[in-house]
Amino acid sequence: MSTTAQSEPVLIAGQWRPASLDTANTNVFQATDPSNMELLSPVFPVSSWQDCDEALNAAAAAYAELRQLPRERIAAFLEAFADRIDAAKDRLVAAANRETGLPASPRLADVELPRTTNQLRLAAAACRSGDWAAATIDSKAGIRSCYQSLGPICVFGPNNFPFAFGSLSGGDFAAAIAAGNPVIGKANSSHPETTKIFAEEAFAALQATDLPTATVQLIYRLNHADGERLVADPRVGATGYTGSRGAGLALKAAADRAGKPIYLELSSVNPVAILPGAMVERGDAIIKDFVGSALMGTGQFCTSPGIILMTKGEDADKFVEAVSAAYQAATPGTLLSPAVTKSLGAGIQTLRDAGAELVCGGGDPVEGRCARSNTLLKTTGGKFLSDPETFQTEAFGNASMVVVADDIDQLTQVIDSLEGNLTGCIYSANDGSDDAVYPQVAFALEPKVGRILNDKMPTGVAVSPAMNHGGPYPSTGHPGFTAVGIPAALPRFAKLTCFDAVRPARLPELLQDKNPTGSTWRFIDGQWSQADV
Amino acid sequence: MSTTAQSEPVLIAGQWRPASLDTANTNVFQATDPSNMELLSPVFPVSSWQDCDEALNAAAAAYAELRQLPRERIAAFLEAFADRIDAAKDRLVAAANRETGLPASPRLADVELPRTTNQLRLAAAACRSGDWAAATIDSKAGIRSCYQSLGPICVFGPNNFPFAFGSLSGGDFAAAIAAGNPVIGKANSSHPETTKIFAEEAFAALQATDLPTATVQLIYRLNHADGERLVADPRVGATGYTGSRGAGLALKAAADRAGKPIYLELSSVNPVAILPGAMVERGDAIIKDFVGSALMGTGQFCTSPGIILMTKGEDADKFVEAVSAAYQAATPGTLLSPAVTKSLGAGIQTLRDAGAELVCGGGDPVEGRCARSNTLLKTTGGKFLSDPETFQTEAFGNASMVVVADDIDQLTQVIDSLEGNLTGCIYSANDGSDDAVYPQVAFALEPKVGRILNDKMPTGVAVSPAMNHGGPYPSTGHPGFTAVGIPAALPRFAKLTCFDAVRPARLPELLQDKNPTGSTWRFIDGQWSQADV
Structure with missing residues (x-):
């Protein structure tokens, strides 16, 4: 293991610490300012498998804690994070503008940033309500089921939306966390500094809301083999990837071989x-x-x-x-x-x-x-x-x-x-x-x-429960899921669990007779209802 | 292409006709009566790719017709088929008993057959109601979405439930048809005659209800390479497979490479x-x-x-x-x-x-x-x-x-x-x-x-909306789906489609302002409702 103090630290297991560098390959990188083609000064590390392994262990431990927390705690984190993003707006906009060339205003400051915090707040509301879990109760047969959290989620964000689809701020992140999972974010190499700021704010929000600090972790870059190993690791629940078709399909092949769900958003010519x-x-x-x-x-x-x-x-x-x-x-x-x-x-x-x-x-x-x-x-x-x-x-x-x-x-x-x-x-x-x-x-x-x-162009993707930001292969990896739209995007990062004759007190709150919030939608004996059983 | 009149005919493109035999390999087979280990007399063909290709073309054409039919027509077929199965009970039970050794009564005649027709009738009801499509309407944003049929579905049934999980009679079949798709069934080699009888009854029911006759097709057996080619074919929507882990994972690898959904139920030790x-x-x-x-x-x-x-x-x-x-x-x-x-x-x-x-x-x-x-x-x-x-x-x-x-x-x-x-x-x-x-x-x-x-054993799998007959890999291929439970099993064979600013008259019936049945559950502006918009 080789470390260096010269490159930016990674966030692993609740610590900002030097990366364990990938010694076999080029092990640091810098982003480019596309407006002048000059390298930006911060130097970021390419992590070795050691960093992934430690992040996976920490994520598994955080997941065990998260499974025992009330949904409210997770919702509170998402809201605290959204508030911190609002407060850090100037730093985020400046960094993203430097790293991506996207206009500071209106695009980054007035469109993408509010969309991002809105998504996080909608995800908090979805988490709190529990509607997304599609609780289904057959009171006569004594069978009850719902979606439950799945495990650590890896998120690979794209280059084109540093905020709204960012690895540690965007739609996949919000959906994965709201569904009760920790996230390991792999920064997009074109905007590592922006991603780092999000990680800092998320980390502070985790501490402020007393969630496991390894709920959010950050690695900047990996070699391809380690990326494929990561999405296929037994400790991983699923992966969300938005980016190029080539890299996406390589990750898909690795995840598929291991039987791990992977949700991809690849290319599209949008006729x-x-x-x-x-x-x-x-x-x-x-x-x-x-x-x-x-x-x-x-x-x-x-x-x-x-x-x-x-x-x-x-x-x-x-x-x-x-x-x-x-x-x-x-x-x-x-x-x-x-x-x-x-x-x-x-x-x-x-x-x-x-x-x-x-x-x-x-x-x-x-x-x-x-x-x-x-x-x-x-x-x-x-x-x-x-x-x-x-x-x-x-x-x-x-x-x-x-x-x-x-x-x-x-x-x-x-x-x-x-x-x-x-x-x-x-x-x-x-x-x-x-x-x-x-x-x-x-x-x-x-x-x-x-x-x-x-009679309209496709570039607006409203954050609506009715939105589908998905499509048949190869625009995505599965035609039944959307990456935008809350709560519709959450079940990607969940497993369906059925409780058959499980004693009432042992049921998850969402499946108990009493409606946990007084207003959660549940499918009870063939009827959608907000009532108690 | 080589054909023979000596082996049983396949059902392709609305014709019972001699198979195009796989000439490179053993091209016929017989089932064994496990109660005496003697070969049963009917000789079944191993089809060549030619049969798959013709079935795929016919299925694609049938799918184009099915997309334009009212749901009621498909529901009527499922019910007519269930009625015909009831009428053919004695033949089905005798054939399945011969081919599988499962007791004629109570198991086949009094448990599995009624379960099978019940599933088909529940699937008809699900098709008719449209609840399964999760119609979601954002009236303010003008965005509406629902699940829609996906395309021809290949079903590979298991050896252990010749009726309730049969390729042309079981849960995957019922779900695929109810979701609006044609089915190409690959018979399980242990009970080809039973599957043939189901195909005959389905074919008669298709004719009686005037559905495209290629909505249900039957191939008895394929070599492994052709099976893998089939599930990966561009004309296929998805595949349902229940069976051994080895064969299932080979099909999964092929389907995954082509970006085709495949739902597997593999092995489980059920602790x-x-x-x-x-x-x-x-x-x-x-x-x-x-x-x-x-x-x-x-x-x-x-x-x-x-x-x-x-x-x-x-x-x-x-x-x-x-x-x-x-x-x-x-x-x-x-x-x-x-x-x-x-x-x-x-x-x-x-x-x-x-x-x-x-x-x-x-x-x-x-x-x-x-x-x-x-x-x-x-x-x-x-x-x-x-x-x-x-x-x-x-x-x-x-x-x-x-x-x-x-x-x-x-x-x-x-x-x-x-x-x-x-x-x-x-x-x-x-x-x-x-x-x-x-x-x-x-x-x-x-x-x-x-x-x-x-406090109960796992062998009963109630057909309930709350059932999950699914589980994490490798018991299945994806932790979010169930193979039993209607309507829960239907969305596996569907795509999510969003209609954004689409003019009212052009919307699918399920997404129009007026509730199409007067009682279909739809998620309208954040509320589950059976009302009109």
Whole structure:
């Protein structure tokens, strides 16, 4: 084991302490400021398996404590943490802006941070109410069941939402904790300092609310083999991962082999079909809507609309022309990191190599920062269908591709050829002129996506109990779960446990005759009810 | 492609037709009557990939039709099928008795068959009500979501419940159909004729209710590579498998690689802890309870109690002695097949090789039929802990092992060393004398099992909304799902779909403002309700 005082400490077992470094590989790293491509000064460690092993032991011990605590205690922690995040807003926004290039305001300070604390507070409310556990009581048979906590959860957050999907602050974190589990966060390498601040605030909130201090732990980076070992470890309950497909599928393979649940959110091109009548009726408004959505956050949203489907004709030409003009007029936004800059260039090149026509941009690098020109590509439905796999390559960032089909039948075939996606949008005319073809397009699109939208772009993901931020493989790893939406996101991190003839006093509070809160929803003898049994 | 008129036809694409045989391997098989070890006369085909491919195409087409039908039509089919099963009772019972050796009465005719038709009728009711889809409506945000059908489901049924878990009649079948999916059944090789009769009755019921005839298809057997290819095929929605761990994990690996959900029910030793006070208080009753449960169905239940945990002393000695006497006095039941007979012998040998002491039996084969002597093994907590993996070897059949721990702490350590199981039982005294130790034992047992029982054996699996016939890996493939319990078993075969700003008339019926049945439970703006929006 080798340690160094030069790199930032990890948070393991309730201690900020030097990492046990991965001696076989490069064992420290620095993030880059994408606005000037300069390395940021803090040096972060790449942990060895020793750190994982200690974190897993501490998490297992914390889990045993958490299982015995009233839900109220966990809810209080989530709220205290949310309050501390509000108080640390300036530091968090400054760090995340430095590390990701995302605008301090409104994006980080006024949109993403409030969304994050709102999620944590909704998770606290879900934890307190217990509705999420779907307590089910068969009073005649003497059988009662509910979801219960699962064990230590590993969270691997993405690069594009340093707060709202952050390893130690985002939706997976909030859901895992609210379901009663400790979390081991693996920071995203593009914003380690931001993650460290969240860990500091979470740690302080744990101490203030007297929860086991190993309920939240932080490791910055691991080599791939140790990451795969971590998600497959017997001490782990499950894993939540949001990020690139390659790394995600490697973790999935390891977790699957060990029979450990892993929830993935991978890539998605989010098809948008614009039906002919809609373009006739309100083409300009749709173009504006599209450009705003596609360039928002420099296109670095999981739900960014990457492929637009239209039928050929004047309106399609007009769409391409107007979007091209808008793309050329807009200053390219800063991308999250050198890695994103590189992969965006590669994605554009793959699409061009496959035969997509360049309309504008081309992904030329912008001098002095992580950025590429806004890029619009175009292809035909026939070309797309000749190699749908390649034409679905995600070019994550400010690049979009219009697919112009011969007619609605071909447009539908293009949809049939798509992999699973998070979202699918259909714009149609309000005057009924698209109503004859809408059903055919929607019928094809529904099985391909987790969320289907009408007349709006997919980039807003409301935190609603009815939201599904999920979708068929490979947009996620399982079509039945959502990563956003409270309480819907909680059961991912739970096991179903049935109590058969268990004596009344020994039942968990949620399954006892008396409704534990007076208002928890339970399914009692075939009826949803807030009453006592 | 090679076909033969000599083997039984498969049911593919609405036709009973000769199988396309797997020419590279042994391509026909016969079942064995375990009561006399003679081959039964019908010859069944091993299908080639050609049959799978045609079944998958037909299932995909049937699925497109099913998606457009009212739920009522599917419910009517399930009920018509149940009625036909009742009418075909004598043929089904005779065939299953011949092929599995399970007693015609009461087991097959009076217990398993009524359970099977009851499940199908409950599934029809669940389909009709739509409660299972968990329709969730956020009226303010304009977001609505529910579970929807997923696509063709492959069902691989087990050997031990030819009706209630049968590929084309059991719980997975009922859940998959009720959720709106077609089923491709792979018969269990031990009872192909029974499965054929179910396919015939299902086919007739499909015709009578005018559902797509490829909603139910039957293949008898596949080579392993084709089985793995089947569950990973892009046309498949998901797979339900109940059976041996080896074959199940091979299918899981294939499905996982393709990102296809697969629900497995594999092996389970179902630990039963008998606390000291319970033995003092009512030892004789517990012994009787245990022997009845352990030898029921010749021990061939997924939830058969394989491991009994006690603390050392006179009562443990008495338990072992009395169970041994009862095992020796009872005529060994007939096992399901030559394969089960072989694996039971191997399981007993593995436990003995690991150091378990033979109390009675030893698994000696019984002349002239598939049967082995009732076997009781014994070991100490210390020995168990020296090699917990081997001591958890499932000896599926009429064999049990008592683990005698030094004290409650060691008994708890044994529980801590267990893999995931379907069930775990704790017997404790009614006079409170075990109350001091119960919490410790239950705390250890809960995370290891899907269902925890007090003072009863695990072999009864009530079809209740509160049942969990599931458990942590490797008893199943995911700790959040149950294979028994309607409607709880349905969402395994569904995808979550969200409708965001979708125009009212285009919403699925379950998500429209008007409650589609007048009584469907929906989660509307944070309240479970049967009302309209």
